[in-house]
Amino acid sequence: MIIYLYLILTGLGAGFLGSIVGIGGGIMIVPILSLLLKIPIQNAIGTSLVAVMATSISASRLFFKKDLTNLRIGLFLEIFTTAGAITGSILISYIKSNILFGLFGLLTLVSAYFSYRKNISSKINTALKNEKEGLSAQQNKEIDNNKNIQNTSEEDSYVYYDTASKQTITYKVKNYPIGFSTSFVAGIMSGLLGIGGGFIKVPTMNLLMNIPMKVATATSNFMIGITAVASSVIYLTKGFIIPDITAAVVIGVLIGGTAGSFTAYRIKNKYIVIILIIIFIIFGINMILKSFNLNLF
Amino acid sequence: MEFFLRIMDNKKSTEAKEQELNNYLSLDYMIGLIITVILIITGLITRNSFFYKLAIIFLIITPSAGLIVCLAYYIVKRKLKSVMITITVLLILAASALIGFLNFG
Numbered sequence: 001m002i003i004y005l006y007l008i009l010t011g012l013g014a015g016f017l018g019s020i021v022g023i024g025g026g027i028m029i030v031p032i033l034s035l036l037l038k039i040p041i042q043n044a045i046g047t048s049l050v051a052v053m054a055t056s057i058s059a060s061r062l063f064f065k066k067d068l069t070n071l072r073i074g075l076f077l078e079i080f081t082t083a084g085a086i087t088g089s090i091l092i093s094y095i096k097s098n099i100l101f102g103l104f105g106l107l108t109l110v111s112a113y114f115s116y117r118k119n120i121s122s123k124i125n126t127a128l129k130n131e132k133e134g135l136s137a138q139q140n141k142e143i144d145n146n147k148n149i150q151n152t153s154e155e156d157s158y159v160y161y162d163t164a165s166k167q168t169i170t171y172k173v174k175n176y177p178i179g180f181s182t183s184f185v186a187g188i189m190s191g192l193l194g195i196g197g198g199f200i201k202v203p204t205m206n207l208l209m210n211i212p213m214k215v216a217t218a219t220s221n222f223m224i225g226i227t228a229v230a231s232s233v234i235y236l237t238k239g240f241i242i243p244d245i246t247a248a249v250v251i252g253v254l255i256g257g258t259a260g261s262f263t264a265y266r267i268k269n270k271y272i273v274i275i276l277i278i279i280f281i282i283f284g285i286n287m288i289l290k291s292f293n294l295n296l297f
Numbered sequence: 298m299e300f301f302l303r304i305m306d307n308k309k310s311t312e313a314k315e316q317e318l319n320n321y322l323s324l325d326y327m328i329g330l331i332i333t334v335i336l337i338i339t340g341l342i343t344r345n346s347f348f349y350k351l352a353i354i355f356l357i358i359t360p361s362a363g364l365i366v367c368l369a370y371y372i373v374k375r376k377l378k379s380v381m382i383t384i385t386v387l388l389i390l391a392a393s394a395l396i397g398f399l400n401f402g
Contacts, residue, residue: 053356054333057326064323067316075367075382082389086396225360226386230393232357243349247337250356254330 004248006037011252015055016260020217020275026052026195027283029249039245045194046240049232051253052196056225058257063218068160070211073173074219077183081197081227084187091192098291105287108199112280116273160215164266171212179209187227194231196224199280213273318370322363329359361390 010032014025026048033044063069157172182204186197198220205216235241333352340348364387371379 050353050356053360057330057356057359061323061326061330064319064326067319069319069322071315071318071322071367072379072382075379075386078386079382079389082386082393086389086393226364226390229357229360230390232353233394236353236357241353243340243346243353246353247340247349250333250352251337254334 003037007033007245007248008252010037011051011249011254012256013252014051014249015058015253015256015258016263017256017275017279020260020263025055025253026193027199030194031286033245033249042235042240043242043245046232046235047242047246047249049194049228049235050241050246051249053225053228053232054250054253055257056196056221056228058254059221059260060218060225062258062262063221066161066163066218068214068218069222070158070160070215070219071222073158073179073205073209073211074222077179077201077219078223078226080180080183081187081190081201081223082230084184084189085191085227085230086187087184088188088191091188095192098293102288102291105284105289105291108280108284108287112277112284116277158215160212162212162214169212171210171215174210175208179204182208190227191231194235196220196228198224199276199283202276318367321366321370325363325366326359329355329362333359361387364390 010029014028014032017025017028026045029048029051030041030044033039033047034041039047060069157170159168159170161167162169182200186200186204189195189200190197201220201223202213202216205211205219206213209216211219232241333355336348336352336355340346340352364383368380368383368387371377371383
C-alpha cells in the first residue's frame with residue numbers, strides 16, 4: 001500500500017514542477033519509478049507518457065483561461081515536433097542510448113547556461129549599469145517598454161496580459177527556422193525517450209524566438225500533450241502501461257499540475273527561470289552520468 | 298521552408314487574441330479531466346482496473362479532441378491557413394500512431 005503513496009508523491013512533485021517550467025515531468029518520473037521504486041523501465045516510460053499528458057492537460061486548462069497559450073505558434077511548431085517523433089521512433093533501433101544521453105545532457109546544461117545569461121546575468125548587469133548612470137528601475141522599465149512598442153510592428157506581433165507586472169506585453173516572434181528545427185529535435189527526443197521535450201522547447205521559444213517565458217511555458221504545455229498522444233497509444237497496446245500504477249501517478253500529477261499552474265502565473269519570471277536552471281543542471285549531470293552507466297539518483 | 302515562413306507572416310492570420318478558442322479548449326480539457334478523475338475514483342471504489350484503463354484512454358482522447366475543436370473553430374472562422382496547419386498536425390499524429398503500430402505491432 002505504501003508504494004501507492006510513493007507513486008502519488010512522485011506524481012505530485014513531477015506535476016508541480018513540470019507545469020511551472022513547462023516540461024511534462026517525464027524526465028523526473030522515469031528515474032524515480034525505475035531506479036527508486038524498481039519498476040521495469042518500459043513500464044516506467046509508459047507511466048511517464050500518460051503522466052506527461054495529464055500534466056499538460058491540467059496545466060494547459062488554466063493557461064487557456066488566462067489566454068497565455070499562443071495556439072498559432074504551438075500548432076505550427078507541433079507539425080515539426082510530431083514529424084520528429086516519427087523520426088525518433090524509427091531512429092531508436094540505430095542509435096546507442098549512451099550517446100543519446102550524453103548529447104542530451106550537454107544540451108540541457110547549455111540551455112541552463114543560456115537561460116542564466118539571458119534572464120538573470122543580463123538583468124544584474126543592467127541594474128549595475130543603471131546604478132552608475134543614476135537611472136531608477138521604473139525609468140528603465142519605461143524605456144524598455146517604449147523600445148519594445150516602437151520596434152514591434154502590428155503585423156507580426158502578439159500580446160498577452162502579465163498578471164504579475166499588471167502590464168500588457170507585446171512581443172514579436174522571430175527566428176522561425178530555428179523554432180522549426182529545435183521542435184523537430186524535441187520530437188525526435190520524445191520518440192526516443194518517451195518524454196515531452198518541453199525542456200528543449202521552452203528555452204528555444206524564450207531565448208531564440210523571443211517569446212516571453214510565461215507564454216513559452218504555456219505553449220510548451222499545450223504541445224507536450226499532443227506529442228505524448230501517439231507514443232501512449234503504442235505503449236498501451238503493448239501492455240507497457242500498468243493501469244494501477246499509472247492511475248496513482250496520474251492522481252498526483254493532476255493535483256501537482258493544477259497547483260503548479262496557479263503558481264506559474266502568480267510568481268515573477270525570475271523565479272520560474274531559477275527553478276528551470278536548477279532542474280536543467282540536475283538533469284544534465286544525471287544524463288551525462290547515465291551515458292557512462294552511472295546515476296545521480 | 299519559405300512556404301511555412303509565408304504562412305506565419307500573414308497579417309490577417311496573426312491575430313494576437315484567440316480568447317474564444319482558448320475558452321473552448323479550456324472546457325474540453327476540463328471535461329476530459331473531470332471524466333478521468335471520476336473514472337479513477339470509480340476504479341478505487343470498485344477496485345476494478347477496467348476503470349483505470351478507461352481513464353487512461355480518456356486522457357489520450359482529450360488533446361486529440363482539442364485539436365478537433367481547433368479545427369472546427371478555424372473552419373467556422375474561415376481561417377484557411379490555420380485549418381491547414383491543424384489538419385497537418387492531425388494527419389501527422391495519425392501517421393505517427395500508424396507507424397508506431399506497424400513497427401511495434
